Amino acid sequence: MADHSPSSIKNWPEDERPRERLIKYGEDKLSDASLLGILIGSGDRTTKKNAIDLSRDLLSMFSDFYRIDQASITELCKVKGIGLAKAAQIKAALEVGKRMSAQSSGKKIKMATSRCFVEHFSPFMKNLKKEIVKLVLLNPKLFVIKDMTISEGSLNASILHPREVMIPAIKESAASFAVVHNHPSGDPSPSQQDMEITHRLNKTGQIIGIRMVDHIIIGDNKFFSFSDEGLL
Numbered sequence: 001m002a003d004h005s006p007s008s009i010k011n012w013p014e015d016e017r018p019r020e021r022l023i024k025y026g027e028d029k030l031s032d033a034s035l036l037g038i039l040i041g042s043g044d045r046t047t048k049k050n051a052i053d054l055s056r057d058l059l060s061m062f063s064d065f066y067r068i069d070q071a072s073i074t075e076l077c078k079v080k081g082i083g084l085a086k087a088a089q090i091k092a093a094l095e096v097g098k099r100m101s102a103q104s105s106g107k108k109i110k111m112a113t114s115r116c117f118v119e120h121f122s123p124f125m126k127n128l129k130k131e132i133v134k135l136v137l138l139n140p141k142l143f144v145i146k147d148m149t150i151s152e153g154s155l156n157a158s159i160l161h162p163r164e165v166m167i168p169a170i171k172e173s174a175a176s177f178a179v180v181h182n183h184p185s186g187d188p189s190p191s192q193q194d195m196e197i198t199h200r201l202n203k204t205g206q207i208i209g210i211r212m213v214d215h216i217i218i219g220d221n222k223f224f225s226f227s228d229e230g231l232l
Contacts, residue, residue: 008043009050018052033059039093044081054081058090069094070127098123109144111136114225117180117216125182125218133181135165137174138213145172151181160197162204169210176211186220198226 014020018034027035036055043050049057057079062068068076068090076087111117121134133151136144150164169177179201183189190198198215205212214227226232 009037009052032065036090039089040082040086041089047081049081054079054086058082065094066127069098070129111138111142111144111178111213114214114216114223114228117178117214118218118223121180121216122218122223125180126220128182129184131181131184133160133179135168136178136180137169137172138176138178140175142176142213145174162201165201166204166208166210170208174210176213177205178212178214178216180216180218182218186222188217188219188222188224190217190224190226195231198231202232 009017015024018030018037021034022030022038030038033052033055036058037051040051040054044054047053058068058076061079062071073084073087073091076082076090077084109116109120111120117136125132125134130153131151132149134147135150136147139145146168148168150168151160165177165179168174179198194215194217198212201215202212212232214225214232216226217224
């Protein structure tokens with residue numbers, strides 16, 4: 001059934017409708033609420049709110065896209081008019097954005113500095129509510145051969161054993177490697193456990209002949225690099 005209520009976006013002047021504005025002027029000209037409204041797609045009959053109203057409610061509750069990304073599906077659904085389908089659409093779109101940020105147009109990715117690692121992995125890792133550890137395998141010129149998740153949950157010595165790093169490094173004929181993990185607290189300062197594991201991995205790499213180039217901890221818009229700090 002068509003929605004002819006005054007609040008319906010279909011009843012707005014064509015030049016004010018988010019989808020039409022995007023097509024005519026470009027996506028960069030739209031507000032956060034308008035972009036989110038296009039993702040949501042439709043309003044809610046129960047609350048009699050259109051997609052833009054719902055977007056504004058979401059932004060009012062969570063402030064910005066960063067905090068919407070941090071929120072769970074359940075938390076998003078606490079906004080009246082946002083059901084599972086709309087929440088899933090929003091989470092999917094945010095994930096697409098993160099994946100695109102981490103890609104490099106099909107080019108080989110060179111990890112010459114700690115900042116390169118952060119720019120590549122931070123979109124995925126900074127908002128996670130649990131720790132994950134990424135192993136990044138590199139060729140002699142520091143281009144990425146492969147990256148993989150080798151641990152999930154709290155980082156500790158029993159979970160992250162040197163063999164979890166060295167076996168895939170040897171298999172892929174890597175010249176060097178780096179480890180990247182996140183701190184859900186937002187504080188990237190290394191723990192004693194982080195220090196001990198880094199020392200073990202660095203020592204094992206020296207013995208085997210596969211150099212550890214860095215261990216990077218990603219926090220909330222901050223990071224810690226063991227290499228930059230002279231700890232390798």
